[in-house]
Amino acid sequence: MGAKPTFSVDATITARGQTTVPSAIRKMLGVEQGHITFTGMSDGTVIIEPKVDKSHVDPAIGAFLQFLEKDIAKGNVVPLQQTLLDELDDLLGDADVDMDAPLSDD
Structure with a gap:
């Protein structure tokens, strides 16, 4: 397994083989x-x-993945070009963007 433990929690198993998930x-x-x-x-x-x-699976996901697969096969989906990434950097300037921050209501 590639994951590393982040913490460890002890629990007790009863005589009947039961435990509480901490x-x-x-x-x-x-x-x-x-x-x-x-x-x-x-x-x-x-x-x-x-x-x-x-x-409880979202039915739109399968349809979207099929649509995406067809577009990739047709060559309609291409990697980002460096010129577009440079334009995005210019637009953002020195703005600090936290991709993990929740979106505001605005």
Whole structure:
């Protein structure tokens, strides 16, 4: 696995084999209540992930990916040219842009 641990949290397993998923792990998974999936790896590690509800898939994503695939096959999608990147740099100037910042309501 290429990921590195960011923190470690201890939990207790009861005599009945039950445990509580610690709050920090629930927050990391984005799950307060619901289902999670445990995947055992051949090296002995266990991956815990939120269970994906396959019935709740956005139907537009598949159509968009098919549309994009056709455009790529036709040669309509090309890499960004350095001239366009230079123009964008000129437009931004010295503006500090944080790509992780939430968008404002404006």
